[in-house]
Amino acid sequence: MPHADPHAPDFLRHHRPFVLYWLARVLFSGGNQIKDVAVGWQVYSLTGSALDLGLVGLIQFLPRLLLTAVAGDMADRHDRRKLAVAAQLLQTLGLATLAIASAGGFISRELIFAIVLVLGLAQTFQMPANAALLPALVPLVALPRALALSASAMQAATIVAPALGGLLYAFGAPLVYSLTTALLACSTLCLMRLPDVHVPRTLQGSAWERFVEGIRFIRQRRIIFGAISLDLFAVLFGGATALLPIIASELLQAGPWALGLLRSGPAIGALAMALWLAHHPLRRSVGRILYASVAAYGLSVIAFGLSTNLWLSVFFLALGGATDMVSMVIRQSLVQLQTPDDMRGRVSAVNSIFIGASNQLGEFESGLTAAWFGAVPSVLLGGAATLVVVGLWTRLFPQLMQADTLHDAPDTARN
Template identity: 55%
Template sequence: MTAVPTSPAAAQPNAPLRSYTSFMRFWWGRLAGTTGQQMLMVALGWQMYEITGSAWDLGLVGLLQFIPALVLTLPAGHVVDRHDRRLLLAGCMALQLVVGLALALGTAGGWVGRELILALSLLLGVARAFQMPSQQALAPTLVPAAVLPRALAFSSGAMQAAVVAGPALGGFLYAAGATVVYGVCAALFALGCVLVMRITPVARPAHREPASWNTMLAGLRFIWQRQAILGALSLDLFAVLLGGATALLPIFARDVLHTGPWGLGLLRGAPAIGALLVSVVLTRTPIERRVGRTMLLSVGVYGLCMLVFGWSTNFLLSFAALLVSGGADMISVVIRQSLVQLDTPDEMRGRVAAVNSIFIGASNQLGEFESGATAAAFGPVGSVVLGGMGTLLVVGLWFRLFPTLARRETLSSPPA
């Protein structure tokens, strides 16, 4: 059995206090950074549309962030495993701080234009490529393995709160001008950078493998050779790819549920609210038994919620379906992240996290395309209903294709 590495502080007398302090600095830093990211994206998209009035340019903003995140992800994972993860995460926030300051100064000076926004979007994509593997690989080194599931649930809940509050705060502050939003974003990135830098350094191995294509692709090989991890990551990929309905929410709000922008805002926030509520429960009472089966069944509940949402013509029922779907997804997310982190040796966590980020990015981006394509062919209701059915089919297949995952009893690594 592969030993699960913990923070080097864990073996020292004051380890619990240092571990708690470091994790809370990481938690607050990540919360500040995520809130800043969400606010920045709202302001960036709104300002681009004000300048150009082009939906194509709005798409380019997202595309130019996605391309470097995809291209650089595997090299980024290799870098994360070879260098101080604190410094890398702080560097990502510092780069976003520079972007926020440039947009604030450019807006105040009147020289922000289409080309500058697109160039800065590219820098945001570079930061995103390194940020996700850095923070995913850093978190398990800050707490003992026994409390990692609770820590991940606590951290995930904060991120869901930031996803809900960030865009709302950004939209509210935009009424005072884009400069105000960008200034607040820069301040949040600066705060996040300082907090991450104050995390107690984690010792890195003195011997490091030389950089090569072999070591860069080691994360892919590691996942492929471990059925439980491969099953967990691929299950999430197909569930989001087939069952996601975010891209179609404007259509449902206006044409199916006959509500206005306020209703769309509630629908978009419902999954995050459900996830936040469940994360609070998981922080206090983590799932400790039959974790594989629980993960698969939670994805099944997610698929059922999509069926209810697709067939519903009542706003409250639709809101409730999305709320429950977010809670079910949070159960899946916490179990998946815990399985991956606890089964992965510390020296591999950056590369494995990088592959995980590819799965997440691909599922989100391709899921929006799949929703649009099937909606064009079968209508929005048909698209969501087919996606829900597809998700349930995937859950059934995964019970048979990945029996190791289905039979997984605990989050800790079983004996070999």
């Protein structure tokens, strides 16, 4: 465990392993966001189907649903750095294939879906390995601040990357996919330079039994369970990312550059909030702050659905990104601070299912409801459903509302 002074204001800036980890996150997130813009616009251009946009999210989620038990177990038994590197290399090859297929003129809906499936498979193994790796790179007392700075890496890239992807798409999909390939390759090189923090572990039972142990660990801690399930359903219903190509092209009457701006919107607010939380960590009333932030997220989604102005839409998306960042930092801090190291891979794997369900499965839900009712009604219904979830969770998880700090929350209450 590193021994840098966690109270020094510039310790993270001078902590080389964390800087490499942070840079890897910037590059990976930037490439991933550019890829999402290209895939979304290309699929909609090829098919004109809102349902197909939703299927992109569902296809990415399926490997996580089926293989998370194996991925979490591997993250606890094997070198997490090497596992993350292997997963990113596979994603780099998948993006290179999209670049070649687009340049060669043999790109198709089916090929995009196949590559998206491969990317989802790789991310299934990458997420628990990456999440469990961070606590080994910084002192645990500094983990909430490190999580905020790590999240700021993703959001900083997300501000620039989608807009850049939308602008570059005017020059063709091959250029966009080539850029994403290069960014992921550089991110992988940064991960390869991280120190070896692997601790050999001998775990009892089968992979499935160990995964169930991770589920039981979360289930028995009502505050952790309440926090991650609240985020799951809020983003599952309230997320409108899959519908942004439709909003940009039909409601706002704009091109891929507007799609890039819309995708950058949440990151603008999220980055501002992440930087604030990195310098002003949450100390008290974290449960009440969590519920308030998720409710504000739902309201921002409704406001976005009612907007017909591009810049106003970007503003409401930024507001949603800021409130979602508060939820993310609280949730991740609770999970990492209150989980033993030998279980972090499995617990992070379970958490990744919740994240994947809220993001990728949420995209499918958005596409499906948009196909039934239209894009704008789908967004409005999602925002309203988020507010309903907040109301229900205050009754189902009163322990979460009462949580005061991230470190000493009374999370051992059982059913």
